[in-house]
Amino acid sequence: MSKIIPQTIAERIIIALDVPTTEAAFRLVDQIPQASFWKVGLELFLRAGHEVIPELKARQKHIFLDLKLHDIPNTVAAACRILANYGVDLLTIHTTTGRTGLKAAQAALKESSQQLGISPVKLLGVTLLTSFSSRELAFDLKIPLELPDYILQMALLAQESDLNGVICSPQEATMIRQACGEEFLLVCPGIRLPSQQKKDDQQRTMTPQAAFQAGANYLVIGRPITQATDPAQAFQTLLET
Template sequence: MNKPIIALDFSTRTQVEEFLSKFDESLFVKVGMELFYQEGPELVRSIKAMGHQIFLDLKLHDIPNTVESAMRGLAKLGVDMTNVHAAGGMDMMKAAKKGLEGSGTQLIAVTQLTSTDEAGMHEDQLIYVSLEESVLHYAKQAKRAGLDGVVCSVMEAGAIEQACGKDFLKVTPGIRLADGNADDQKRIATPAKARLQGSTHIVVGRAITTSDDPAASYRQITNEWSGQ
């Protein structure tokens, strides 16, 4: 069972270091745009030097050549996982994969954000199939492009496993404890439900980072995720 990925939704290196100091074990953490754009690659190197795994969540979406070049630069950081938007198309996803060649970094594609619901997808994106059909289409495209998996909600993880295989990664954000708030997410689930639905990785943010005891909350989520 993969470790829960903790979303480091902070603005500064000081906040990150203070948070990580509460743990005495190696973690799998997510560095997103807010943090990376303010603290840059040096913070990623620092977190790696502490012995933690990193999912660098930048959701690249540009022309293939630009994305390939960007990935070639990110590969030098030694992150464990990074991503693109599947909506960028097959050529872009293949170019991203090419840019990471030899790095060992896993590449996944965002399907539909967990803040998106079906009505919003229809209205904002003019995609008129069901939300699940859209997510499955993007997942199949990512697999054909040679990617390692996708970001999706727990609700689509089972269908993606059937379509793309058990080893195809299903990285699912929007994870909350049963008594937690949804915040700005619309398609959410508990760690236990994620496990049962076929998620391979869960991403947990505020349920841990805003907890009075982050280490205890992390242990609780880990136990639920592993079925203990």
């Protein structure tokens, strides 16, 4: 897959294939042929990643492999050497893996991609899951920082560790863009249409237009499209919002 250079809003929308089977995945892909970027998450990857990813690539789709790696440096580096073989475009790792682990993962991806003769996978750090609230950060994780301050620190750690960008809620996008510059990729889940009040398990949400204005490069959108009666129409409506 060639270097990602999004030209249209459609190319900046990543649809989440949060489904349990290959059949369900490609039923959805076939329903929205104009969508060019798809997310393969942990559930689908564990069940059928070896089938789904090659088929998506055969269909000339971009792939966001959202596994949220988190382990000791040697283990995340070894995992990245294996995952490089899939030739996906984006891959995630938790920033709480730490500076040594983040650098080891990025180095392994670059080395393996070079050996394979493919474009390097862009490694993105997960700052804080969008299901977390300020209260949970303070009371459950016992982190004494305000939620925005914590997320900014994680983004800066990712940048200092040579990652290509981060996953963050759109509510933190402006702050991170100002601190990390224009070349740093911001990929934002937690997107809801203005007409959708239900947040599901997302705590920090924003509309697509507002998220792009805040500095997001890509938006990851699942249920507002995939659980719609007509996913293709939902995707088109989103582009026009």
